[in-house]
Amino acid sequence: MSQNSNTPHNKNQTTFTLDGKTIPFSEGQTIIQAAMAAGEYIPHLCFNPEFKPHGSCKICTVTANGRQTASCTQQPQVDMMVESDTKQINDERRALLQMLFVEGNHFCPSCEKSGDCQLQATAYELDMMSPHFDHFSPNRPLDASHGEYLLDFNRCILCSLCARASSDVDGKNVFSLAGRGIKTHLIVNSKSGKLADTDFTGDDKAAHVCPVGVIIKKRVGFAVPIGKRSFDEHPISATPHPIVKGAI
Amino acid sequence: MSQITTHAEYLDPILAHYKLNQHNLLQMLREAQEHFGYIHPEAIDYLEQQLQLPRSMVEGVASFYSLLYLQPHGEYRVLFSDNITDRMLGNMDLMESMCGQLWVEAGKVSEDGLVSINTTSCTGMCDQGPAVLINNIAINHLTQDRINSLCELIRERVPLSGWPLEFFAIEDNIHKKDILLDSNFKFGSALAEVLQRSSEEILQEIKTSKLRGRGGAGFSTGSKWEFCRTAPGAQHYVVCNADEGEPGTFKDRVLLNSYADMVFEGMTICAHVIGAKKGFIYLRGEYRYLLDHLHAILQRRRQQSLLGNNILGYTDFNFDIEIHLGAGAYICGEESALIESLEGKRGTPRNRPPFPVTSGYLNQPTVVNNVETFAAASLIGLHGGAWYANIGTETSSGTKILSVSGDCAHPGLYEYPFGVTVAQVLADCGAKNTQAVQISGPSGICIAANEFERRIAFDDLPTAGAFMVFDQSRDMFEVARNFVHFFKHESCGFCTPCRVGTSLLSNMMNKLANGHGSPYDFAEIEKLNELLLSTSHCGLGHSACNPVLDTIAKFRPAYDKRLTHKEYIPAFDLDYALSQARQMTGRDDTGAHLERIHVSK
Ligand SMILES: Cc1cc2nc3c(=O)[nH]c(=O)nc-3n(C[C@H](O)[C@H](O)[C@H](O)COP(=O)(O)O)c2cc1C
Ligand code: SF4
Ligand code: SF4
Ligand code: FES
Numbered sequence A: 001m002s003q004n005s006n007t008p009h010n011k012n013q014t015t016f017t018l019d020g021k022t023i024p025f026s027e028g029q030t031i032i033q034a035a036m037a038a039g040e041y042i043p044h045l046c047f048n049p050e051f052k053p054h055g056s057c058k059i060c061t062v063t064a065n066g067r068q069t070a071s072c073t074q075q076p077q078v079d080m081m082v083e084s085d086t087k088q089i090n091d092e093r094r095a096l097l098q099m100l101f102v103e104g105n106h107f108c109p110s111c112e113k114s115g116d117c118q119l120q121a122t123a124y125e126l127d128m129m130s131p132h133f134d135h136f137s138p139n140r141p142l143d144a145s146h147g148e149y150l151l152d153f154n155r156c157i158l159c160s161l162c163a164r165a166s167s168d169v170d171g172k173n174v175f176s177l178a179g180r181g182i183k184t185h186l187i188v189n190s191k192s193g194k195l196a197d198t199d200f201t202g203d204d205k206a207a208h209v210c211p212v213g214v215i216i217k218k219r220v221g222f223a224v225p226i227g228k229r230s231f232d233e234h235p236i237s238a239t240p241h242p243i244v245k246g247a248i
Numbered sequence B: 001m002s003q004i005t006t007h008a009e010y011l012d013p014i015l016a017h018y019k020l021n022q023h024n025l026l027q028m029l030r031e032a033q034e035h036f037g038y039i040h041p042e043a044i045d046y047l048e049q050q051l052q053l054p055r056s057m058v059e060g061v062a063s064f065y066s067l068l069y070l071q072p073h074g075e076y077r078v079l080f081s082d083n084i085t086d087r088m089l090g091n092m093d094l095m096e097s098m099c100g101q102l103w104v105e106a107g108k109v110s111e112d113g114l115v116s117i118n119t120t121s122c123t124g125m126c127d128q129g130p131a132v133l134i135n136n137i138a139i140n141h142l143t144q145d146r147i148n149s150l151c152e153l154i155r156e157r158v159p160l161s162g163w164p165l166e167f168f169a170i171e172d173n174i175h176k177k178d179i180l181l182d183s184n185f186k187f188g189s190a191l192a193e194v195l196q197r198s199s200e201e202i203l204q205e206i207k208t209s210k211l212r213g214r215g216g217a218g219f220s221t222g223s224k225w226e227f228c229r230t231a232p233g234a235q236h237y238v239v240c241n242a243d244e245g246e247p248g249t250f251k252d253r254v255l256l257n258s259y260a261d262m263v264f265e266g267m268t269i270c271a272h273v274i275g276a277k278k279g280f281i282y283l284r285g286e287y288r289y290l291l292d293h294l295h296a297i298l299q300r301r302r303q304q305s306l307l308g309n310n311i312l313g314y315t316d317f318n319f320d321i322e323i324h325l326g327a328g329a330y331i332c333g334e335e336s337a338l339i340e341s342l343e344g345k346r347g348t349p350r351n352r353p354p355f356p357v358t359s360g361y362l363n364q365p366t367v368v369n370n371v372e373t374f375a376a377a378s379l380i381g382l383h384g385g386a387w388y389a390n391i392g393t394e395t396s397s398g399t400k401i402l403s404v405s406g407d408c409a410h411p412g413l414y415e416y417p418f419g420v421t422v423a424q425v426l427a428d429c430g431a432k433n434t435q436a437v438q439i440s441g442p443s444g445i446c447i448a449a450n451e452f453e454r455r456i457a458f459d460d461l462p463t464a465g466a467f468m469v470f471d472q473s474r475d476m477f478e479v480a481r482n483f484v485h486f487f488k489h490e491s492c493g494f495c496t497p498c499r500v501g502t503s504l505l506s507n508m509m510n511k512l513a514n515g516h517g518s519p520y521d522f523a524e525i526e527k528l529n530e531l532l533l534s535t536s537h538c539g540l541g542h543s544a545c546n547p548v549l550d551t552i553a554k555f556r557p558a559y560d561k562r563l564t565h566k567e568y569i570p571a572f573d574l575d576y577a578l579s580q581a582r583q584m585t586g587r588d589d590t591g592a593h594l595e596r597i598h599v600s601k
Helices: A031-037 A087-103 A118-125 A161-169 A242-247 B002-017 B022-036 B041-051 B055-062 B084-088 B091-102 B144-155 B189-195 B199-209 B221-230 B251-258 B260-274 B285-303 B335-342 B371-383 B385-389 B422-428 B476-490 B496-513 B519-535 B539-543 B546-554 B556-560 B579-585
Strands: A014-018 A021-025 A061-064 A067-070 A081-083 A149-151 A175-178 A185-188 A215-217 B076-081 B115-120 B132-134 B137-139 B174-176 B237-242 B278-283 B320-325 B366-370 B399-406 B412-417 B434-439 B445-448 B466-471
Touching (some): A061 A087, A087 B496, B002 B022, B002 B041, B022 B041, B022 B320, B076 B144, B084 B091, B084 B399, B091 B115, B091 B144, B189 B260, B199 B221, B199 B260, B199 B371, B199 B385, B221 B260, B221 B366, B237 B260, B237 B335, B237 B371, B251 B285, B251 B371, B251 B399, B260 B278, B260 B285, B260 B366, B260 B371, B278 B285, B335 B366, B366 B371, B371 B385, B412 B422, B422 B434, B434 B476, B445 B476, B445 B546, B476 B496, B476 B546, B519 B539, B519 B546
Parallel strands (some): A014 A081, B076 B115, B174 B412, B237 B278, B278 B320, B399 B466
Antiparallel strands (some): A061 A081, A149 A215, A175 A185, B399 B412, B434 B466
């Protein structure tokens, strides 16, 4: 089925198998990195190929030599047998997605990110039909203080990509995780707790990495009509580097 | 500006003591809090400026630990230990009485800012509960009389230093001693023995002893030390895990109180083997009262040349120990989270591999061992590995100290060679009509009467030490519910399955408790367990469903009596949802309730 299984690779190349397909990898790569390089899709949310893996959402869970592990942080071994697209694993991924949906407030029809949202697209990909669990309906006020950007924390999945982008790329530390357990939440770097009082700008990398609809540019709402957005045209599994594409 | 200078007054000495090192952030925050009882926003301004750290990071760290506050929390901050053993001793009634006497609602600060009252996870005093922490200082053996006196002292604003000393008494309660607790250990004796021999030989003794870690996982101590010793790194570190957060465990508290030399000496032997110059004790914040005592012993050991440079005259053997205090986070007992916390960060478990033995504190090779493991290492240093290996069983050499609590005549510490049966322990501690024993705390296993011939050993009932006894009068459903609540409270929140799953599980248990459960919920709990087992990031998530699964399997009637429905019922309870409105309006008449269809309590 995959063109990769027949891709010639040099004999010294180390490989593992992903759902039966041979995937080459090099020292230091994690399973998902090698899989992506080979054009294979493993569902993921907190992983973004441009950043150091975080390993928190667990959507990228696979079975590697019989043991379940997060493929964004696990490095493959030679001839490792990795299974990803199995009923059991996809069932578990769906349950994790449902957990992410019910712990926040996700009203997709009214969300500016709808169609460009990785959470939504991954839920479609994995045939998630209902939230299954009871909603937690947390109370998370918006931050509209900034001139250009709005923060809608209701949709935050705590992937920390914004925090990683801000510290590793922008050198700013605008975003951090705070609290613990189910009360974990995102904060910004100002005494008032408001985005307007930070040094955040629209040119920051952090402004463009949110996989869901938390960090939203103001006054361009619905510039790309629903139906014409990244994941409206192709499912997420067929869209390369969705975050980057979605942001530009 | 003037505010800043006043904050500088108390913060400067703290900053100087910790050398403006951001890895000491948690220590600095903890000490900064001692000034106002919370971390003042302007204190954060000052720390941010002096340490050159982003404010969001400082707040991110502070908000992770439940004993640190970013808002005023009262002059007196009262936290009731809420382990199931405290509950069995009536802590909830005492808390209600205290709230009533001091006019404050649990979980809130009184309007005059005098006092806040809340619950906290087990404070490690199960043998002498109900227990409370007031301004992070432990007070045990609560009775109604004692509560009345505490209320009086608080109302009159008497500083803690002026409270009757007997309130702060903490007992060791050692009921059965074996090689470790009965060793009459002389400080320096093991080290004098060990330093005459090469580090290779000592490592071999540890391996020969077959010592396995006492913190729960039971990893071979010899192998751990060897991995660390051979791992490349500019520095090697020894870390003693004294976080002891597992509900029902309190043996490390006693070891540090009365056997600290054995622990420090074990760490020093480890330093000799792995080539470390520096060690840390990570002491749980709830054991703050031990800090001065431990500092005094460390100081004495330095004077005795048992720590510091050229230990016992051996040139080039330099090693010292620093104490770091935690601030209320069970997850910091997990070794990689502990290391994050030692580095002054949020206590989130790391991705592994690499493991601490190759990349631990400051990414250098690090040994993390439990308090009891180090104490045992001292004994091995003194008497040799072969002697130690002869005690206990084939898979489990040596002795194990159990922290016994719950329904028994003599709660406290019991030391046995491995292989002792549960029945023997129950007989020794004076337990009658025992229904169940929770071995190794909520993350361990719950066993029923037909299993009491099982043995304490790594290949039968492995344990970090907790041994909670429940007699026939106890409701095992409520035991499990208490444990589930614990996991929810202590989940670090890093990974999806545990962050959300522990809340879901807690909601399901509440739903069952409210009489809205159906057999459908059991299947849901099974599914949740599988998900947490296979996808959680660390051991907390892996074991979070254990208490429920064990009690469903073994004490099914406790669940069945709550099942009033055969069909699935949604958890949403409209009447319950209105309770907030009732509270705000002060109404509780029938008109303020929806018709009750379900039994609810
Ligand atoms: C959630 C969690 C909490 C833990 N708490 C403790 C603890 O309080 N004390 C401890 O010694 N080990 C604790 N551990 C085990 C440590 O990670 C580690 O295995 C241990 O400190 C190693 O020491 P040992 O080999 O001497 O047992 C905990 C593990 C987990 C997953
Ligand atoms: S705001 Fe977006 S990028 Fe940042 S943590 Fe939340 S979901 Fe992730
Ligand atoms: S399993 Fe729980 S405690 Fe462990 S990392 Fe995940 S959220 Fe944190
Ligand atoms: S993508 Fe791997 S854990 Fe989130």
